[in-house]
Structures are given as C-alpha cells and as structure tokens.
Amino acid sequence: MPEKLHANLQPMFDAVLARNPGESEFHQAVYEVMLSLTPIAGHRPEYAQWSILKRICEPERQIIFRVPWVTDAGEVQINRGFRVEFNSALGPYKGGLRFHPSVNLSIIKFLGFEQTFKNSLTGMPIGGGKGGSDFDPKGRSEGEIMRFCQSFMTELYRHIGEYTDVPAGDIGVGGRELGYLFGQYKRIVNRWEAGVLTGKGLSWGGSRVRTEATGYGTVFFARDMLAEVGESLDGKRVVVSGSGNVAIYAVEKIHQLGGTVIACSDSSGFVVDEHGLDLDLLKDVKEVRRERLSVYADERGPSARFVPAGSGGEGSSGSGDGGAGIWAVPCDVALPCATQNELPAAGAKALVKNGVRLVAEGANMPTTPDAVAILREAGVLYAPGKASNAGGVATSALEMQQNASRDSWGFEETEARLEEIMGAIHRTCVETADRYGHPGDYVVGANLAGYMKVADAMVAQGVI
Numbered sequence: 001m002p003e004k005l006h007a008n009l010q011p012m013f014d015a016v017l018a019r020n021p022g023e024s025e026f027h028q029a030v031y032e033v034m035l036s037l038t039p040i041a042g043h044r045p046e047y048a049q050w051s052i053l054k055r056i057c058e059p060e061r062q063i064i065f066r067v068p069w070v071t072d073a074g075e076v077q078i079n080r081g082f083r084v085e086f087n088s089a090l091g092p093y094k095g096g097l098r099f100h101p102s103v104n105l106s107i108i109k110f111l112g113f114e115q116t117f118k119n120s121l122t123g124m125p126i127g128g129g130k131g132g133s134d135f136d137p138k139g140r141s142e143g144e145i146m147r148f149c150q151s152f153m154t155e156l157y158r159h160i161g162e163y164t165d166v167p168a169g170d171i172g173v174g175g176r177e178l179g180y181l182f183g184q185y186k187r188i189v190n191r192w193e194a195g196v197l198t199g200k201g202l203s204w205g206g207s208r209v210r211t212e213a214t215g216y217g218t219v220f221f222a223r224d225m226l227a228e229v230g231e232s233l234d235g236k237r238v239v240v241s242g243s244g245n246v247a248i249y250a251v252e253k254i255h256q257l258g259g260t261v262i263a264c265s266d267s268s269g270f271v272v273d274e275h276g277l278d279l280d281l282l283k284d285v286k287e288v289r290r291e292r293l294s295v296y297a298d299e300r301g302p303s304a305r306f307v308p309a310g311s312g313g314e315g316s317s318g319s320g321d322g323g324a325g326i327w328a329v330p331c332d333v334a335l336p337c338a339t340q341n342e343l344p345a346a347g348a349k350a351l352v353k354n355g356v357r358l359v360a361e362g363a364n365m366p367t368t369p370d371a372v373a374i375l376r377e378a379g380v381l382y383a384p385g386k387a388s389n390a391g392g393v394a395t396s397a398l399e400m401q402q403n404a405s406r407d408s409w410g411f412e413e414t415e416a417r418l419e420e421i422m423g424a425i426h427r428t429c430v431e432t433a434d435r436y437g438h439p440g441d442y443v444v445g446a447n448l449a450g451y452m453k454v455a456d457a458m459v460a461q462g463v464i
C-alpha cells in the first residue's frame with residue numbers, strides 16, 4: 001500500500017489482515033477507508049477506536065452455499081453462492097448480486113464493506129450487503145441461466161426479505177437474471193413481495209431510471225465536480241471502460257451533457273471511435289445481441305478500431321502498451337465502469353501524461369491504491385466509487401419506496417430525485433473534506449462522511 005496509516009490505526013489494520021488471511025480485495029477496501037480516517041484519528045479518537053472499527057470490519061453474517069444445477073447436456077454443475085450481510089445499522093442489508101467466475105469471499109466482502117458506506121452516503125435508510133456466485137453466464141443458454149438463477153434463489157430466499165436483506169444486480173446480473181430470481185422467490189414463498197429485490201422490470205414492480213441510474217449518477221457527480229472548479233462536460237473527450245449496464249448509461253448521459261465518449265471496453269479489449277461512440281449500435285451489440293465489442297468496430301466503419309486485450313488477459317486494462325490499455329487513449333475525463341483494479345498505476349500514469357482532468361469511478365474500487373496516489377499527486381479531480389456510483393443503489397431505495405407505497409413514478413420525476421441525491425452526496429463530500437482540513441479531497445470526504453454516520457448509529461444501538 002503506497003501510504004502509511006496513522007500510528008493509532010496501523011495495529012488495527014494489521015489485526016484485520018491477520019483475521020482475514022488471503023482476502024486481498026477486502027484488505028484493500030479496508031485500507032482505503034482507514035487511510036481516510038487519518039484526519040480524525042488524532043482529534044476525534046472516538047471514531048478511530050478499535051471497539052468500533054473491529055465491529056465495522058466484521059460482517060454481521062456470511063452465508064456460503066452450494067448451487068447445484070444441470071446443463072443442457074445433462075451434466076451436473078456445482079457453483080458456490082454467497083451473501084454477506086455486512087451491516088444493518090442504517091437499515092436492511094442492501095446491495096447487488098454478482099455472477100462472474102472470479103467471485104470469491106474476499107470480493108464479496110470488499111463489495112459489502114464498500115456498500116455499507118456508499119449506502120450511508122445516499123442518505124437513504126439502507127444497510128450494506130453483497131452476494132453472488134462464481135457462475136459464469138458467458139456462453140450459457142437461456143435455459144441454463146434460468147435454472148441456475150432458480151437454484152441460487154432456492155437457497156437465498158430464506159435469508160432475504162423487504163425488512164431483512166434486499167438484493168439487486170451487479171456484474172452478470174441484469175434485468176433477465178432478476179426476473180428469474182424474482183419468479184422463483186415468488187413461487188417459493190407464495191406471496192407478491194415486490195420489495196424483496198430491486199432492479200425489477202417496469203411492469204412487475206421496477207422503478208423507472210433504475211437501469212440508467214448508476215451511469216447517469218456517475219456523470220451527474222462528475223459534472224458537479226467540474227462545476228466546483230468552474231468547468232463543464234461540454235466539449236470534453238471522455239473514455240469509459242466497460243460496456244455493461246453502468247458504462248452504457250454513463251455514455252448516454254455524457255452525450256446528453258455535451259461531452260464525447262471516444263472509447264469503451266469489455267474483457268476482450270477496447271474500441272476507439274474518434275467520431276464518438278454510436279450509442280444505438282453499442283446498445284444493440286451489448287444489450288440485445290450480447291456480443292463482443294469487436295462486432296461494434298466491424299459494423300461501425302472506419303472511424304472505429306478494436307484493440308484486443310493483451311496476453312496478460314486483464315481485459316480493459318491489459319492490452320500491451322505497458323499495461324495502460326484503454327487509459328492510453330488521450331482524454332479529459334476518464335470513467336472506469338468495468339470492475340475492480342482495472343485502472344492500475346500504468347493507466348494512471350498514461351492518463352496524467354495525456355492531461356486528464358477528472359477520474360470518477362462508476363465501478364467499485366476500479367483504481368488501485370498506487371494509481372489513486374498517482375492521480376492525487378498530479379492534482380487530478382478524483383471521485384471514489386462509493387460516492388460517484390451511489391446513484392444505482394439510491395434509485396434502488398427509490399424503488400423500495402415506490403413498492404412500499406404501491407406507487408409508480410414517472411421518468412422525469414425519478415431522474416430529478418436521482419440528480420438531487422447525487423448533488424447532496426457531492427455537497428456532503430465537499431463539506432466534510434473542508435471541515436476536516438482536506439479541501440477538494442473527495443476520498444477523505446466520502447469515506448469520513450459515510451463512516452461516521454454508520455459508526456454513530458452503531459454506538460447508539462449498543463454492542464450487538
């Protein structure tokens with residue numbers, strides 16, 4: 001880790017390392033929060049006490065289960081399912097489900113830990129949780145995906161509920177998978193409980209804008225950061241990594257606000273399109289046909305070129321140019337929207353060399369600690385995901401509100417709520433960073449504000 005922790009905090013971090021061996025992503029997420037506690041470790045020691053930190057770093061409940069299912073060819077498959085119910089100080093556990101072959105307990109714990117502070121920042125009454133499976137949806141038939149989702153829910157259903165734990169989507173889990181999950185839940189419990197999952201389809205309890213919310217929210221946040229220093233997105237060249245749910249709607253909002261997105265990626269490589277991405281074609285290739293990004297370049301014509309991922313296999317970050325990948329494409333604004341640790345030091349150096357002005361995370365923990373240090377050192381405006389990508393879960397909380405009141409709001413009204421929430425998170429970050437002597441530091445602002453609210457609620461509720 002690039003920077004040393006405050007002397008009071010280092011032994012606590014060492015204890016977390018010893019207690020959770022081998023969980024590198026979880027260690028990284030805890031380190032990033034503990035580093036931000038430095039400004040209060042001296043003069044607000046009540047927040048940096050081990051009695052609180054040791055509880056915050058320990059999930060309330062960790063569920064690991066077998067997910068058996070049968071392929072189209074009749075072969076029995078076993079996957080591992082996870083749900084980590086991290087913290088319920090502020091409300092029912094809330095957070096997505098990820099289906100990706102890389103999923104393990106460390107990844108689910110880092111995501112649940114981050115989610116706790118992100119959800120706190122939204123101002124909505126939601127605790128933190130995360131789940132998923134090492135199931136790989138790629139290349140699976142519709143029938144296989146449905147059977148997997150049904151088997152996954154056959155165990156998960158007993159742990160979730162409107163007042164207990166409310167899952168949603170994440171990598172590999174979108175509208176299709178949520179439909180199969182909700183259907184199986186309803187069949188098992190024999191009740192219509194819309195509030196048990198968010199990200200549902202619009203005709204069966206979903207909220208308008210939930211599909212767009214994470215990408216739109218990230219761009220609203222980036223716009224507010226630029227406005228803070230008297231700039232705007234108008235005319236900016238933007239690189240967005242990923243081409244899934246978050247990336248696609250980040251591209252859409254950037255184009256609506258006058259910027260031009262000139263590159264995006266998937267795990268097979270990245271595409272550079274100097275005329276600006278054709279969003280209709282991108283949606284058709286990725287959302288409808290579920291194709292690789294090279295198909296976009298083939299069909300777009302001469303303005304677009306596809307750069308395959310390098311032999312390092314790191315997808316959006318590893319394509320042979322010193323590890324910089326998509327981040328070697330010169331831009332003013334970079335929005336990492338694919339996955340954790342996809343923006344390494346080499347990428348940050350390339351961005352800085354090419355004069356990037358702002359990096360805002362649409363993904364969770366996409367920037368490595370080394371890369372964060374490089375960006376901050378160079379004075380690049382930088383927003384951590386727990387602030388900038390909070391629009392997705394905030395709109396999930398709006399979906400819960402609509403479900404609870406059996407209501408359904410219009411698109412404009414819901415988007416206005418999202419914009420207002422992102423503006424409030426932005427102000428909270430700026431004011432908190434100012435108050436604790438780190439003006440303009442969104443990492444300190446987001447982590448301190450998110451953390452202190454959770455810690456206060458935990459203290460008020462006693463040692464439970």
Ligand code: NDP
Pocket residue numbers: 102169170171172173174214242243244245246247265266267268314315316317337338339340362363364389390392393
């Ligand atoms: P999707 O599954 O819709 O898209 C993920 C995108 O990232 C795809 O383009 C995928 O490429 C790429 N990707 C995933 N894993 C890797 C990898 N290991 N290497 C290279 N590329 C990869 O997921 P989302 O868009 O929903 O999620 C993206 C990020 O945003 C995640 O970090 C998620 O946790 C975070 N997030 C999501 C929210 C939501 O509401 N969905 C809310 C807040 C954060 P390919 O298709 O080739 O695998």
Ligand code: 2IT
Pocket residue numbers: 094095096097115118166167168169170198364389390392393394396
């Ligand atoms: O990381 C995230 O915030 C999400 N995947 C969305 C969680 C949610 O419950 O909407």
